[in-house]
Amino acid sequence: MAGLLFLSGIALADEGDKRVSVTIKSLKSEQASAVANREEFDALVSTGPRSLVKGRDALSKAGATSSRTPNVDFWFYTADVQLFNDHDNDGYFHGIDLLFDADTIYSSAEVYAVVYLSFEGGPWNEYAETENFIVNGATSDDEYIIITELISGYPSGSYDLLIELFDAWDNSFLAWIGPDDTSELAFLPIEDADRDAPLAPVPEVIVVHEHGGGSMGWLLLLAMGGLAAARRFRGAPSA
Known part of the structure; x- marks a missing residue:
């Protein structure tokens, strides 16, 4: 899959501790016309309880409910994740392709x-x-x-994924699906693109045998110098 960052042409600067990503969001049937957008979030919180948060300032809006009880009239039929883009082949990916299907007893509902x-x-x-x-x-x-490419702010590690569904009219909580419901959303090996840079290739060493004097050829000396520089580069600590 081609990178969303490449396809969108979005320029991304260094954002410090902020989490930066590029995402396409749409109904699957409308994917062909979807546009990638750059998104920015506060720094990743990695310690503390797994408390859930409401969507779209739900608690501050009139008529919104603080209940975390799922609405039995709504549910998730399925959720599927495919990871992509592992440029350094370390087993951690910076692309997340998420598909889900939410259902309801009603003929239609806006969510x-x-x-x-x-x-x-x-x-x-x-x-x-x-x-x-x-x-x-x-x-x-x-x-x-x-479909998301995580650009920065996500250290290499194991991630779980959670989806929450809300009513579009009053922001009330409807349903969720997470790692306790399906293994598709559990133990995902993820890192951001900043940590997914491919390793510098090691140049091939060409040995040139010259006759006379027993001296090494200048091509061999040049190749050895390049190999030493590459090893210093590969051995340098990452930022």
Whole structure:
């Protein structure tokens, strides 16, 4: 899969401790017209309880409820994750291709979803929020995709993923699906693109045998010098 950053042409500067990502969000049926957007979040919180947060300032809005009890009229039928982009081949990926299907007993309902990552069992950190979309009963024609490249702010490690569904009208909590519900959302080997730089290639050493005098050829000396420089580069501590 081609990188979203390359496809979008979005320039990303150094943002310090902030988490930066590039994300496409849309109904699966509308993926062809979806546009990648740069998103920015506060620094990753890695210690503390896994407390859940409400979507779109729900607690501050009139009529919003603070209940965390799922609404039995809504549920997640499935959630699937495919990881992509491991440029340094260390087993950690900086791309997340998430697909989920939310269902309801009603013929249609307008909802939105908030998606979180948890680093090494720590608190949930929001990394994406959808636009409002329509759930059509218990059909599969409303599957939703969130394709993300994590650019910075995500250390290498094991991550869990959580999806929460909210009512678009009053922001009330409807349903969730997470690592306790499906292994698809558990123990994901993830890192950001800043940590996924490919290793510098080691130049091939060409040995040139010259006749006379027993001296090494100048090409051999040049190759050995390049190899030594490459080893110093590979051995330097990462930033």
